Amino acid sequence: MRFSLKHLLLLVGLGVLVVAPLGQGNYIVYMLCSWLIFSIAAMGLNLTLGYAGQISLAQASFMAIGAYTTALLTLAGWHWVVAMPIGLVLCFVVGLALGFPALRVRGHFLAFVTLAFNTLVFLVARNEDWLTGGTYGKFGMPRPDFGIVSTDSQLNFYYFTLIVFVIAAALMWGIVRSPWGRAFRALRENPIRAESLGIDTRRLTLLAFAIGSVYGGLAGSLVSPLVQFIEPGSFAVIHSLRILLMVVVGGAGFFYGPMLGAAVVILLPEVLRFTEGYYLILYATLVIVLMVFCPSGLIGVGSRIRDKLWSRTRDRGDLKQGAQL
Amino acid sequence: MSQFAQVLLSGLSTGSIYALAAIGFTLIWQAAQTVNFAQGEFVMLPAFFVLVAINFLGMPLWLALLFGLLMAVLVLGLLFKKLIVEPMLPKTGLPLIIATMALSILLKESVKEFYGAEAQPFPDILPQQTMNLAGAVISVQDILNLVISITAVVALTLFLNRTITGRSMQATAQNPAVATILGIDTKRMVLYTFLINAGLAALASFLISPLYLAKFSNGETLGVVAFIAAIVGGFNQIRGAIAGGLLIGVLDNLTATYITAEYRAALPLVLLILIILWRPQGLLGTDEGRQV
Numbered sequence: 001m002r003f004s005l006k007h008l009l010l011l012v013g014l015g016v017l018v019v020a021p022l023g024q025g026n027y028i029v030y031m032l033c034s035w036l037i038f039s040i041a042a043m044g045l046n047l048t049l050g051y052a053g054q055i056s057l058a059q060a061s062f063m064a065i066g067a068y069t070t071a072l073l074t075l076a077g078w079h080w081v082v083a084m085p086i087g088l089v090l091c092f093v094v095g096l097a098l099g100f101p102a103l104r105v106r107g108h109f110l111a112f113v114t115l116a117f118n119t120l121v122f123l124v125a126r127n128e129d130w131l132t133g134g135t136y137g138k139f140g141m142p143r144p145d146f147g148i149v150s151t152d153s154q155l156n157f158y159y160f161t162l163i164v165f166v167i168a169a170a171l172m173w174g175i176v177r178s179p180w181g182r183a184f185r186a187l188r189e190n191p192i193r194a195e196s197l198g199i200d201t202r203r204l205t206l207l208a209f210a211i212g213s214v215y216g217g218l219a220g221s222l223v224s225p226l227v228q229f230i231e232p233g234s235f236a237v238i239h240s241l242r243i244l245l246m247v248v249v250g251g252a253g254f255f256y257g258p259m260l261g262a263a264v265v266i267l268l269p270e271v272l273r274f275t276e277g278y279y280l281i282l283y284a285t286l287v288i289v290l291m292v293f294c295p296s297g298l299i300g301v302g303s304r305i306r307d308k309l310w311s312r313t314r315d316r317g318d319l320k321q322g323a324q325l
Numbered sequence: 326m327s328q329f330a331q332v333l334l335s336g337l338s339t340g341s342i343y344a345l346a347a348i349g350f351t352l353i354w355q356a357a358q359t360v361n362f363a364q365g366e367f368v369m370l371p372a373f374f375v376l377v378a379i380n381f382l383g384m385p386l387w388l389a390l391l392f393g394l395l396m397a398v399l400v401l402g403l404l405f406k407k408l409i410v411e412p413m414l415p416k417t418g419l420p421l422i423i424a425t426m427a428l429s430i431l432l433k434e435s436v437k438e439f440y441g442a443e444a445q446p447f448p449d450i451l452p453q454q455t456m457n458l459a460g461a462v463i464s465v466q467d468i469l470n471l472v473i474s475i476t477a478v479v480a481l482t483l484f485l486n487r488t489i490t491g492r493s494m495q496a497t498a499q500n501p502a503v504a505t506i507l508g509i510d511t512k513r514m515v516l517y518t519f520l521i522n523a524g525l526a527a528l529a530s531f532l533i534s535p536l537y538l539a540k541f542s543n544g545e546t547l548g549v550v551a552f553i554a555a556i557v558g559g560f561n562q563i564r565g566a567i568a569g570g571l572l573i574g575v576l577d578n579l580t581a582t583y584i585t586a587e588y589r590a591a592l593p594l595v596l597l598i599l600i601i602l603w604r605p606q607g608l609l610g611t612d613e614g615r616q617v
Binding site for chain 1: 362408409591
């Protein structure tokens with residue numbers, strides 16, 4: 001493999017992520033952790049939405065499934081490393097089931113079905129006290145202990161999250177580059193043509209949902225040891241919309257889109273906090289302006305400027321990055 | 326039995342208000358092929374225009390209502406169309422949906438910041454008496470809500486079907502290109518649609534705020550319910566939205582009274598999933614056909 005500018009940038013980026021929390025207060029490290037975690041969830045949605053073109057507004061409900069499974073099992077004394085995969089398997093199965101409506105309906109209708117599913121998960125989490133603790137939620141989940149290193153300190157937990165994030169991102173990179181990734185994009189660009197080319201669109205649609213959901217579950221299983229307190233409100237529809245916002249603001253269908261989007265959605269309100277009550281107002285206005293002037297998201301702005309400066313050949317629809325949704 | 330009649334009537338009454346908001350959904354859908362995620366906030370906001378008019382501008386109630394209606398049409402109709410929707414046409418899709426989500430945050434937070442976070446009492450517009458009918462206590466307000474909403478819907482349907490402007494609007498919704506060829510000013514027709522949506526939202530706001538108080542977060546539930554009503558009834562039909570609204574209102578009240586209050590919000594959702602899977606075009610809707 002040739003060592004190029006891209007690899008250098010990747011190494012610099014990783015270096016920055018390693019150095020970023022050093023010497024920072026607990027709160028900033030906490031924010032960085034939640035940025036990494038939401039990046040994972042948004043990466044999953046980016047696969048479902050940005051690459052495969054299936055809109056899903058239920059990502060927060062998969063975070064809920066992952067978070068509650070991990071919380072219940074770790075509270076019962078299981079190790080996180082054992083509890084997490086069980087949550088992921090559960091998410092895979094439920095994600096597969098949620099993919100079935102996508103075989104029948106597309107576009108906005110799919111958005112409604114997934115939205116309704118998210119609300120149902122929220123209601124179950126709120127009402128089934130015996131399992132989920134109801135509105136009081138679950139608290140005091142232990143952080144994973146790896147013998148030599150414990151992740152009890154905020155900084156150690158950050159590095160633990162970073163490692164999980166890097167593994168998840170690398171896997172996603174692999175998926176996107178694999179024949180599956182190409183087939184997902186074919187499904188997004190033109191499902192009927194994809195089918196006529198011999199792609200099993202049925203299986204792919206279900207897979208897009210299932211894999212995207214697993215990423216949601218992974219994010220959830222990191223949330224519960226990070227916050228050490230989960231309640232149904234953290235997984236309500238509004239959070240699914242936030243994750244969708246991350247994907248679209250960053251740039252749907254771009255590999256780095258969700259990470260950038262998560263940074264904007266999570267860190268920007270913190271930066272704007274000095275404006276006190278007005279920060280959500282400012283934030284919403286910025287999002288509207290961005291959507292009106294650059295619907296393909298922040299990465300889209302960058303590549304648009306690049307295309308202006310350096311002319312280049314046009315990419316085929318299923319090869320190019322970024323989705324026109 | 327008398328309890329059943331009461332529950333049914335109040336269900337129909339709130340359902341008819343949901344229907345007003347749901348019709349707005351279908352109108353915007355037809356005009357711009359988009360879903361307005363801020364629809365709930367569109368119903369929340371006009372009540373605050375009225376409160377501002379009464380408390381800060383010292384207007385009498387009737388003038389304040391008129392002021393609220395005008396402001397709603399101006400801000401939620403004209404400005405929404407000109408500043409957000411129009412620059413994004415003709416490519417709408419997801420970015421416009423995200424923009425309306427952001428708009429809903431913007432409206433909610435602005436009301437919270439500039440007016441107040443507490444629920445505000447809203448003056449009663451309609452008489453508060455109750456009637457005794459064959460053992461059932463029936464509230465006049467419920468009946469009048471139902472009557473006013475139905476009248477508004479009938480008037481809208483007549484306008485859309487019997488006047489030249491209305492028919493031009495329908496033509497624009499069905500096929501903008503052909504409508505332009507036939508000499509219809511499609512841009513203006515789309516604008517009318519947005520103005521009507523804002524007007525309906527304002528009416529829904531004035532009817533529902535005396536029941537639930539005016540609060541910045543009212544839009545959250547209202548939006549979702551109106552949404553479901555529009556889907557259940559059929560997204561491209563006005564009468565579908567009415568049927569959907571009434572159905573949701575009645576079912577909601579019946580479940581809360583007779584089955585379970587905890588899962589009250591779940592029933593419309595289950596209904597929604599079933600209907601989308603079984604009849605994606607809605608109960609009364611017509612098939613839109615898929616595009617290749």
